[in-house]
Amino acid sequence: MNKIPLYEKIGYAMGDAGANLVWRGALAYLAVFYTDTFGISAAAAAMLFLVVRLSDGVTDIIMGMIADRTTTRFGKFRPWILWSAPFLGLFMVLCFTTPDFNDTNKLIYAYITYIGLTLAYTVSNVPYSALMGVMSPDDTERTKLSSFRFAGAFAGGLLVMGFLPELVAYFGDGDNAKGYQLTMYLFAALLIVLMVITFVSTKERVIPHKTTSGNLKSELKDLTKNLPFIILPLLATTLFFYYREIYSGLFFAFIMTMMT
Template sequence: MNQHLTWREKISYGVADMGFNFYWTNIATFLLIYYTDVFGISAAAAASMMFTIKLLNAFTDPLIGAIADRTSTRWGKFRPYLVWLPLPLACAAVLTYTTPNLSDDGKILWAYGSYLCMMVCYTCINIPYNALSGVLSADAQERSTLNGLRFIFAFAGGTLVTAATPWLVHQLGDGNDKLGWQLTMLAWSVLACTLFVLTFFNTRERIAPPAGQRTSVRRDLYDLSHNRPWIALFFLALIIMITVTLRTSSAAYYFKYVVERPDLMAGFVPAYMLAAAAGAALTPVLTRFIDKKKLLILLMTITSLLSTAFFFVQKDQIWLMFALQIGMGLALGPKSPLAFSMYADTADYNEWRTGRRATAMTFAAATFSQKLGTAIAVAVIGGIFTRLGYVANAAQTAVSQAGIVWLMSLIPAAFALLAVAVMFTYNLDNHKLLQIQSDLQARQS
């Protein structure tokens, strides 16, 4: 069960997260400004729609997790989803970035339908993929390495998307932004499908639930609700996703309306992604010397301080904007591999405590919190923009500009501090995990 994974399998698992970020980073960075400045609906309507869909989609996560846990094929429980659903996801994504010739109400209905389809298809692949990391190996350090490598690819994918998407829209659309966005998403979707299939063919599931396990979805949810370390991670994921989404979704507005240099977006978000990839690469090294809980507390404290410093940056201090952005990337880079490695640990803890294992449900309920966090962040942005009188493609008032600055600095800084407080409730340290793995191996033998 603690078998060490080959580099081929680790890399093959990791590249799929690059594919997921061809979608996720586009959604987090560009979808809101696409809806307001290209698709042609108001910021309030777009934010309300994205919040509603994220909320609805979040509640599908436990259902999909339950289905994945009960899937049984000759290829395993989770791997088959990487070949069953990439094509439906690609079609839904292209439709989401298609601008139909409809009335305002018709466009809103189109946005609701296409975005909902894309997010459900995304979830149906992403949750089994997340759960796959928990059944490739039971070794805690192997999981840290696996997830560290995975998020290197994730941040590399995000860097590629943020750097190349504006250029692709311009090149493929040849001056027609509506066509450009549609063809750009088609290109990203084809690449993502290829990476998902590669992961399917080069990974193997090794950890199965205890023999004869019979549980209901209600029992799985009950177990999670009494799993203290998982509850801490649930709220941590929620808060961190709010922190990150506030900044990534506001960045395009910040450079367009505050700095008045929208061209800098092509380097600003990639700078964060590259720094985050470096931070993710350091995760296995850091976890050899620092307990995961203590490391997350330290990283989120640094994030809060750097985000606060961003409030005092002047619009002509470009170098300082990038320096702080790189610093936050280094600090936040390890949080994703750490969190996903810790989710797998809580699945082991649940089996150790109850004798039952629901790996996909553990990860699904976690992604529920991430999507809920994204929804809350988008709602906050939309609410602030509406209250401060944001008008698309027009000069913003001083009050509106100030709101954008707060969204890039003090508001996410406050949420980062809240994440620090949450981590103090997490109660799985390295010593406890070694005891759990030893006991589980003894039971199986």
């Protein structure tokens, strides 16, 4: 009774395949795109990634709170996968689009589109990760489901890493800006199809126990009081891995010591 059908496991895996079209594409190629094609400096790109990664740690928590309180006829988590798919595809294309702006406006555009992409990814991926826990109460089935998920993630990442440069060259025909944009149109369309498959093919069978005592507003208020304890370790870790020098290392060690 608790066994998850094979088609449903494959359908769930398609969600992580789609997510990795964004994750692997953004992480592996966006920095190179920003500096070599889009036209912003490496320092500006590094600061952009730093700011966005810090905010991402907070938005993940907030999205988890929102998803836990979602109640629809389709379940708690599946609707977010469907609702976020077009926005994820849209910002994926926008991030790899090069507008005819001056340097300042280009940087503003990069911030807006990259923050939009990470927010859309958070809205999609946090509920997607939680979905596995409500598809079956059986630990063995969830372990098998996790294996399918990682296989899907590997397939999505392999598709991007293996074909993106060739697709950029093919579609761009010497114009990398055009090549990146058209390639992302293709990946965005595939992403939306994969997310729809996940939504349609999966089912939420387990009703989570309600463990929250406060409403969303009160929990968000409590979160703001604890933001320094969330942001400081994220900031220290990010600075250390971005810069890898003595000062960032000392700051990282200091913050980690204070948190223990």
